[in-house]
Amino acid sequence: MKQYKVGIIGGTGMVGQRFITLMENHPWFRLTAIAASSRSAGKPYAEAVGERWALDVPMPEEAKGIIVQDAEADAEKIAAEVDFCFCAVDMKKEDIRALEEKYAKLECPVVSNNSAHRWTDDVPMVVPEINADHIEIIEAQRKRLGTKRGFIAVKSNCSLQSYIPAMHPLKKYGIQQALVCTYQAISGAGKTFDRWPEMVDNVIPYIGGEEEKSEQEPLKLWGHIEGDKIVKAEGPSITAQCFRVACQDGHMAAVFLKFADGCKPDMEQIKADWAAFRGPAQELDLPSAPKQFLHYFEEENRPQTKLDRNIEGGMAVSIGRLRPDSQYDYKFVCLSHNTLRGAAGGAVLLAELLCAKDYI
Ligand SMILES: NC(=O)c1ccc[n+]([C@@H]2O[C@H](COP(=O)([O-])OP(=O)(O)OC[C@H]3O[C@@H](n4cnc5c(N)ncnc54)[C@H](OP(=O)(O)O)[C@@H]3O)[C@@H](O)[C@H]2O)c1
DSSP states (O other): OOOOEEEEEETHHHHHHHHHHHHHOOEEEEEEEEEEOOOTSSSSSHHHHHOOOSSOOOHHHHHHTTEEEETTTTTTHHHHHEEEEEEOSSOOOEEEEEHHHHHHHHOEEEEEESSTTTTTTTOBOOOOOHGGGGGGGHHHHHHHHHSSSSSEEEEOOOGTTTHHHHGGGGGGGGGEEEEEEEEEEEGGGGGOOTTTTTTTTOEEEEOHHHHHHHHHHHHHTTOOEEEEEEEOOOEEEEEEOOOSOOOOOOOEEEEEEEEEEOOOOOOHHHHHHHHHOHHHHHHOEEEHHSSSSSSESTTTOOOOOHHHHHHHHSSSSEEEEEOOOOOSSEEEEEETTIIIIIIIHHHHHHHHHHHTTTTT
């Protein structure tokens, strides 16, 4: 397989740090450039991050000495050095949109963690097991941008990375309604307990913008390409409440599902569908793809955030406690690692798909 030179924009942040660790020993990708704000530019990576290193694994040696560049001022230089870049920055939405388009127009494909372009009509928002075919919209996007190579592709929000994979193989039965409550880790806000002491021993029942993303983004994932845009699906309708809880990593969701009249599968059928579910990521044997995407636990106290978030390198989804419900048809619990599958890992898997399909 070809080797790809990779830049990480926002490499000093929480998600950026995950990207840096995922490049270490990646069979296809080689970390070539790191960019962040002007505050970090000009410093070796280890110095720019300093005390902010937030992961439980050490900073990769190969990254420590790389001089961090200025994501905006050095864009042309970075775009010329790399085959594509990942982007995870904390900036105003319109500034992120402009920054990502700038790189795309410099013929540098951008695989983004940011939400800024998720609703741009011709930007594919992809979970490779669910809607890999949406990458075909890239040709239309390149026409709009006037590029040959450059484009933007995004991954969806971290909150829905547990329950959408669990719902997807059941859609064929006609899911009518879903209710989800998410219990989201503090790394999802780019924080550790040291930097967010109010979160110790606490639950905050509000995460700005998260409930709307949790309800709406699935409809784009389940949408289809029509001409030069992705048209969102009409359903199933999802209602969500999103809480911040005192966990470092791992977003859990409590899910209730109602099927159309007469369409309800039995519990054994649902478990069989989850066990059998594979997507293009598994079929193409992409390096970051979990072998078994959905893991069902029969134990009644699993999945647990601390015990199960790292299954298959944090790229698989765990499910448990499937049982009948008195108002909906069924309820269950699911879990995914928010900065791995839900952020950097999900973007790396998307980049692998784009490379395997010759878009990069
Ligand atoms: N954390 C998660 O689980 C998660 C999940 C999904 C999506 N996301 C999204 O990923 C993005 C990054 O989140 P995060 O948690 O990693 O944030 P973070 O830890 O606050 O990191 C922000 C990064 O953005 C850089 N930055 C800030 N202003 C900049 C500017 N003007 N120009 C260039 N770079 C700039 C920072 O560089 P300096 O170090 O130089 O300041 C840093 O590298 C956000 O859009 C977030 O919504 C996060």
